[in-house]
Amino acid sequence: MSSTQGTGGMLDAGTRLTTERDEQVTVKSLLGFGGQGEVYEVDTPGGPAALKWYFPQLADVHRWRILEALVDRAWGDDRFLWPRTIVADPSRESFGYVMDLRPERFHDLPALLRRDKAVAAATPRSLITTALNTVEAYKTLHEQGIAYRDISWGNVFFDPDNGDVLVCDNDNAVVEGESAGIEGTMNFMAPELVRRDQGVKPGIQTDLHSLAVLLFYLLMNHHPFDGALELRIHCLDEKAQRKLYGTEPVFVYDPVRTANRPVPGEQDTVIATWGVLPQVLRDLFIKTFTEGLTRPGERARESEWRDALSAVRDAIVPCATCGKENMTQPDGAAPACWKCRRPVDLPMRLELTAGKGKRRPQRHIRLNRGAELYPHHLHEDPERHDFGTPIGEVTPHPTTPGRFGLTNRSTWSWRVRRADGSQLEVPPGRTAALRPGLLLELGDGAEAVVRER
Amino acid sequence: MSDIPGGPMASRPLHFIWLLDCSGSMGINGKITQLNYAIREAIPEMRKAADDNPGAELLVRAVTFSSGASWHLAAPTAIQDFTWEDVYAHSTTDLGAALRLTSEALKTPPMPGRALRPVLALVSDGLPTDDWRSGLRDIDATPWGKRAVRVAIGIGEDADREMLKEFLANPEQEPLRVKNPKQLVAAIRWASTVAVATASTPAVEGDKQLATPMDRTPTITAGASDDDVW
Numbered sequence: 001m002s003s004t005q006g007t008g009g010m011l012d013a014g015t016r017l018t019t020e021r022d023e024q025v026t027v028k029s030l031l032g033f034g035g036q037g038e039v040y041e042v043d044t045p046g047g048p049a050a051l052k053w054y055f056p057q058l059a060d061v062h063r064w065r066i067l068e069a070l071v072d073r074a075w076g077d078d079r080f081l082w083p084r085t086i087v088a089d090p091s092r093e094s095f096g097y098v099m100d101l102r103p104e105r106f107h108d109l110p111a112l113l114r115r116d117k118a119v120a121a122a123t124p125r126s127l128i129t130t131a132l133n134t135v136e137a138y139k140t141l142h143e144q145g146i147a148y149r150d151i152s153w154g155n156v157f158f159d160p161d162n163g164d165v166l167v168c169d170n171d172n173a174v175v176e177g178e179s180a181g182i183e184g185t186m187n188f189m190a191p192e193l194v195r196r197d198q199g200v201k202p203g204i205q206t207d208l209h210s211l212a213v214l215l216f217y218l219l220m221n222h223h224p225f226d227g228a229l230e231l232r233i234h235c236l237d238e239k240a241q242r243k244l245y246g247t248e249p250v251f252v253y254d255p256v257r258t259a260n261r262p263v264p265g266e267q268d269t270v271i272a273t274w275g276v277l278p279q280v281l282r283d284l285f286i287k288t289f290t291e292g293l294t295r296p297g298e299r300a301r302e303s304e305w306r307d308a309l310s311a312v313r314d315a316i317v318p319c320a321t322c323g324k325e326n327m328t329q330p331d332g333a334a335p336a337c338w339k340c341r342r343p344v345d346l347p348m349r350l351e352l353t354a355g356k357g358k359r360r361p362q363r364h365i366r367l368n369r370g371a372e373l374y375p376h377h378l379h380e381d382p383e384r385h386d387f388g389t390p391i392g393e394v395t396p397h398p399t400t401p402g403r404f405g406l407t408n409r410s411t412w413s414w415r416v417r418r419a420d421g422s423q424l425e426v427p428p429g430r431t432a433a434l435r436p437g438l439l440l441e442l443g444d445g446a447e448a449v450v451r452e453r
Numbered sequence: 454m455s456d457i458p459g460g461p462m463a464s465r466p467l468h469f470i471w472l473l474d475c476s477g478s479m480g481i482n483g484k485i486t487q488l489n490y491a492i493r494e495a496i497p498e499m500r501k502a503a504d505d506n507p508g509a510e511l512l513v514r515a516v517t518f519s520s521g522a523s524w525h526l527a528a529p530t531a532i533q534d535f536t537w538e539d540v541y542a543h544s545t546t547d548l549g550a551a552l553r554l555t556s557e558a559l560k561t562p563p564m565p566g567r568a569l570r571p572v573l574a575l576v577s578d579g580l581p582t583d584d585w586r587s588g589l590r591d592i593d594a595t596p597w598g599k600r601a602v603r604v605a606i607g608i609g610e611d612a613d614r615e616m617l618k619e620f621l622a623n624p625e626q627e628p629l630r631v632k633n634p635k636q637l638v639a640a641i642r643w644a645s646t647v648a649v650a651t652a653s654t655p656a657v658e659g660d661k662q663l664a665t666p667m668d669r670t671p672t673i674t675a676g677a678s679d680d681d682v683w
Contacts (some may be wrong), residue, residue: 008494008638032501035650113462113507123456154505185654187508194657221459223508234561235600236465237570238655246657266463273459324456338458 009038010094011053019044019085019098020071025051034154034169037096044098051087052171053096066174067097073144079137081168097171106157106166109214113153113221122160124325125316129163129387131215132309136384137167138211139302142204147176149202151210152188153217162387176203186241187223188213191293194246208299212288215305219277222270224289227252227260231267251289253282276338278315278329280308307361310376310385314365320345330364348434349451350406355380356445367394367434367450369404378446392442395431405431406440415441464510467569467652468529468597469499469645470558471515472551473540474577474608480542484578484608487634489539491641496535502646503532509569509653514558518551520544548581548616552588559595570652571601574644575620578608589620602652604644604663606631625664 004012009030017025025042032039037054054063070083081099088095111119112127134156141148148170155169184202190209192200200206216224223230225244233240250260252267253274262270274282284300292299311330318325319337326337326344334346350365350373359380365371373392376382391410397403407430408414414426417439426432432440436452471492479485503511512529516522517540525540558564559571573592592598605617605628617628629640651660 006635008642033646108505110505110507114504115461120456124458127457153507184656186657187654189657196657217462221462226463231567234567235570235597236567236655237600238657238660241655242657269459269461269463276458339455 007040009033009040009053010055011038011040017042017051017087017089019087021085023085025049025087025098027051036171037094041101042098048101049084049098050081050101051096051098052083053087054094056093059094063171064095067171069175070171070173071097073146077137077140079133079140079165079167080170081166082170102157102166102168105159105161106164107160108157109153109218112158112160113217115221119160124327125313126158126160126163127219128309128313128316128327130158130165131163131218132306132313132385133158133163133165134167134214134218135211135302135305135309137165138207139306140384141173142207142302145176146173147203148173148207148210150184151207151214152184153214156214184210186238186245189245190296191246191249192296194242205296205299208296208301209288209292211302211305212285212292212300216285219281220270220273222252222262222267222273224251224285225249225260226270227262227267229260231263249289249293251286251293253286254290255286256290272338276327276335278312278327279332280311280330284308306385311363314363314377317344317346317366317368328366346453348436349453350440350448351451352377352442352446352448354378354446367404367406369394369396373406373409373442378442378444394434397433403433405433407431410443412443414443417441462507464508465567465569466529466565467503467509467511467649468558468564468571469511469513469649470555470571470573471513471525472548472555472573472575473515473517473525474546474548474579475517475519475540475542476546476579476582477519477542477544478546478579478611479608485540485542487637488576488608488641489537490634491638493537494638495642495645496532496537498642499532499535499645499649502649506650506653509649511649515540516551516554518547521547522550522554524554545582546577546579547583548575548577549583549585549588552585553591556588556591556595556598559592559597559601561596564597568597570655571597572648572652573598573601573603573620574648575603575605575617576608576641577606577612577617579611580613581616585616586619593622602648602660602663604648605629606637606640606644608637623660623663626660627664 004014007013007030011027013027015027023045025044028041030038031041036058037052040051042049042051067083067086071085074082083097084099086097107119150172157166186194188210190206193206230244250257252260252262284304288299312327315328315330316325317328321342322340324339328335334344337344348367350367352363353360361380363377371394372390374387374390376385393407393409394404395407408426408428411428416424416426416432419437434450436450438450440448511532513532513535514529515525517525603621605620607617607628607630614628631637631640651663
């Protein structure tokens, strides 16, 4: 028998367990614990992995069945730490599951909310990308009829450099309509769940509220209902939160009900962040946190968030004075820089129309130096935004300072049509000079016109 | 973080107060040493719990009681700066004095106008020797004291379960009873983290996560431990 050593948790280091696939896993160390169980680093035949081990009182048949269903549904998506296989041991009162380890480049959202140095690399672009990736991850789940039911700042991890996300604790996800017991913390829960309205269960519609709260935290660094009314509360206990988030929620920027505006001097962060948020995103928050409070069907859907976030990402412009990135309204006017307050100088804009059919979405891409075109720009309803392989990039002219062009990074040729009717081929690796009025045929039915502003 | 607008998220203070029994019996079989060890073991977990709850600013203090009571750590100390100085055992079990002393700290002021629920964590191994009920009434008479999240740990067979239960003032909640150093480490860790989570992010089902907590301690690990006896 192998020797074991305490880890401070339920399982000792050296403990050997067997998975449902008949693989041996060996416990190495306790990584952390939460409301449902503990997470260990374990050795498996396939290398190091993570093991979530439930507290015994939560390890029941119902949870086992949920886990089985989740393992069966695994689809190898790198945005999720999905349960790989169940681990049980007849001599123990509990069970768990094996999943991949979370790579170190992923940080938790509370670190961002605290403005921790560990995530200091975050920029408006990486945060918008994080939001977009989060929305698409949940969209993927919801499209399969799976409700996550516990969306919070505790189960989405992000890379502050590039906005990649990793969704963890997926063992709370169930097929819509099934119950799984957990209700989560009130600040993320849909008001109807906080109020415990009769017949309301956590599901995809309530997920959409939680998702909007998560996006608000991510982009605004504040809770959407914590305004003047929150400051009147002495002790923020269960009763106070039930009122604030359940029975009398008021969005801090509700255009009509203005009683809960943030208070200067006390809630300056949200005043600053909302002040520089493009209208296209403000509209979705307002809709979700006003009409959506009482009519869940009015909550912004993932596809709406995706389109708005994608559009804002394409409209991020560095300030010519201080260099800080600014979010701008996609086809809107130049804002004042959030940092130095000088007007942001807007570069030329690519007005791109995608798709071959009747639905032809228009996209506006600000042509900063280094701005990139991606495959999703050319699709009318992209499955997923992938920023790994650009198909075009704004580059400076090799000899003439101040001249810029769009370099073809794709594997196919583009076509340029000039105002006089002449046309030019732009093969891969070559660059089309950017000037207002230029028409580019980018392939697959997508075309783009360069606009001055 | 000067590349993104907005400062840190607004937070509320979460006052965490240890109430530690330092009576003579705690000196027997090294219990007080184990308590010092267990609190130090819990510090990284408390920091983690605070980090996980950005809406809470965790501030720690400690009161000890034996013959009378005194602040072992009087200043509310940010958990990131918190270090543990050993406590020592001697004399009687004046819990009432400790509760009275704590009740003074739970008035407004010195408490701020806005905060999260405070946490009161009581650790004791025996029967109080003074009028602890009067001290408890002093706590309950303060606005913050009556709303406090309470956890109680009884060490060994002689711990006064009824007293600990009365301190908790929640019929669904049981005191944690620990019989060995390993359980004490687990109980202190549990008390200091779950209580912080309960106070900072209230759940819709109330303080349920404070109920039946001993299942979460490592008592189910197979094999006997050689430190089972004090």
